[in-house]
Amino acid sequence: MVSKAGQQTFGSACALRRAVRAGLMRSDTAGKAPGYLQGNLAILPKAFAPDFLLFCHKNPKPCPVIGIGEAGSPALPQLGDDIDIRIDVPGYRVFRGGNDFESAEDLKEMWRDDLVTFVLGCSFSFEEALASAGIPVRHIDAGRNAPMYMTSIDTVPAGPFKGPLVVSMRAFKPTDAIQAVLLSARQRLAHGAPVHIGDPAQIGIADIMRPDFGDTPVMEEGDIPVFWACGVTPQIAIRTCGADLAITHEPGHMLVTDIPAEAAENRLSGIGAALAINR
Template sequence: MMDMPSPQESTPRSNAAELRSLSPQALRQVIRRQDHTGPTMGLAPGYLQGNLAILPQAQAFDFLLFCQRNPKPCPIIGLAEAGAVNLPELGQDIDIRSDLPAYRVFRNGIPQQTVTDLDALWREDLVSFVIGCSFSFEEALEEAGIPLRHLQAGSNVPMYRTSISTVPAGAFSGPLVVSMRAFPSWDAIHAILLSDRFRLAHGAPVHIGEPAQIGIKDLDTPDFGDPPYMEEGDIPVFWACGVTPQLALRHCGADLAITHAPGHMLVTDLPSSAAEARLSGLSSFRPSDSPNP
């Protein structure tokens, strides 16, 4: 069972197309005004989205080591100094306290509440990590004509705890969390090949097929997100998920920790293709680059 539901408010259908057409900067302004508090799936196509983890400086080094030891669920795309609320390498106007639609607040490892801004919680010792998100490769799948059931249904992607353990670092440890997308067999093969190009968005899947082999007992009851939409003959495909750190921080000793609410990401100004190329050393990247030059 899901231990804390993410906010149920979602984008009105009449407004979805308008939101999808916004630039990352314009979309963040809408989110900052709290005019959109739902998931960010399908929004700002062509740009990297990021999961969020905010921890006190005392736990930040161990968390950085945890991410380095677990690059599939935790590919770091942005890191702020203690107390900093801006991440200019991800977007010139980003304010990490207000630019995600919803945040989860943990106290001593226990999820306490979901909020839409961090103004009342911010402290000068907090360090912000932004981690790559699988939403960022979904546009490539759509462009290839591969249907994404959850986007067609207007729902959040389902996410599950698994029996796969992460590599511990300090007090950070826990199970791998995966997101699931289901496809006909021919589309599943194509999706695997395409997603492997997006290493900042978790890369290739970690498992294909039988959920029980990775400890998932019932696909219809995800731990996070919404139940899946599947058609007869679909094959479930599982990607490492940036919700993984939310379970790893349970016993890390932090009196306060903050993450994104599952599915409610930070939308960056980084074009997905340019950012991936920079990681591979194939080209230089400028924040003003367009995803469609």
Template sequence: MNALEANLTTNAATDLSALSPQALRREIRSGHSPGPTAGYAPGFLQGNLAILPESYAADFLRYCMNNPKPCPLIGMSEAGSPLVPALGDDLDIRTDLPAYRVFSADGSYRSLVDLKEVWRDDLVTFVLGCSFSFEAAIERAGLPLRHLQAGRNVPMYVTTLETKAAGAFHGPLVVSMRAFKPAHAIQAVLLSDRFRLAHGAPVHIGDPAQIGIKDLMQPEFGDAPVLEPGDIPVFWACGVTPQAAIANAATDLAITHEPGCMLVTDIRTDAAEFVLGAAYFDATAGTTNAA
């Protein structure tokens, strides 16, 4: 077992899913990681990560504004600072996610459990909302989320839908999928629509081939889905989308989360629209997602 695999193994002596966001981040910081964070700190906003050199920050901010469904911006740091105080007083971007992907200019990446060795004074952090944040509302409504029941990461797929480019940033829309019985699918759509900072309502329902997914059992990211007869697949915009855009931009250094391994913030999901939303929705007024 290598260091990354060891870090993604839950400490059996601690029920990390029951911890507050602050306590969970402390556990991750000390090496006790949950791996994928779906189902952890329910009721609190989780975030995808994108870290870029300051020279690319303006273009990436425009990319987020152009594509608010896959890239709902919930936090941004000052250049060189590992802190995003609006999301958590003690939060340190370098250590508080279970695992990171560090990209080179050729698009290759390596996985790390912290960023201490690669951190630079010109790096700007962007935190983007995550669909894990609306899953608690779906569960409270009594709708089964089969990936959680099976202890799996949510399946994620690269589609043939293109996002709207900004500068060097461009690429396909990535979606996450949850399967439901028809009546439950309708409820899930209505529930998720309330959480616009967590991708909001789905971007597609039904036939995966219509958005370029050839095999539902072979996701590009996450784990294979758990499907039952009569299920309808429901697809949400996914925060892995910027990874393709960042790879296409060929920056000398870029950092994201490992798919499913999110930043857990101190912001309650049911209050996020009021705490974080006003400035974001003012900034994105009139923008649309190409997908």
């Protein structure tokens, strides 16, 4: 996501995380540290970690793994030297065995030595690439969040993790849509190529103007809607997995990593497969 006019930005991911730690930054991270890879957060007890990793591998488009912590450790050295996942994300959602959640500003009190942190790629770096290519991203230009929809497409289940594929939608004029397909395909860790283009009804979306999450879409005359797998997918799957504790970020309030977005594909590809989970 690109900088909106007049919004606060930070010169580095590290500077942004320091502001979060100091309680000076509690808003969404979209466009706040341009050029740095951001990620979705999922924290689960280690008993659930192997199945969740399997779920991510079976559903790589909604769940591109960019980092995994050791059980009990709040560090993620592969994503930033000094990351402490308990205090570096500007907003958390804490689930205790169901769909209800409480919001939290940090995880210091609730941290446990069996918690495993997963960081999954998000669409922000892909949206930066679109903007760099001169392709309007309409919800950003309108100061809105992307519209997101539950679909009739099922994820591939793994253990207790299952549920519908959630997609985000961006509308473009057709020539830009073709470029968006090409640019996004290069960013496998930012959900890769789209999963659908055109008719929303084909993937179970009854009314494109009424998304399940995010904001009302911005569409112009002649636009074609393009749908990408969305990081909300694993968050839905986590809610029903049966864990007594599961933690995600507040939507849009991402972990900002030290990885330059442009280098992410080379540096982090295959990281999920290479890491063993410390059971």
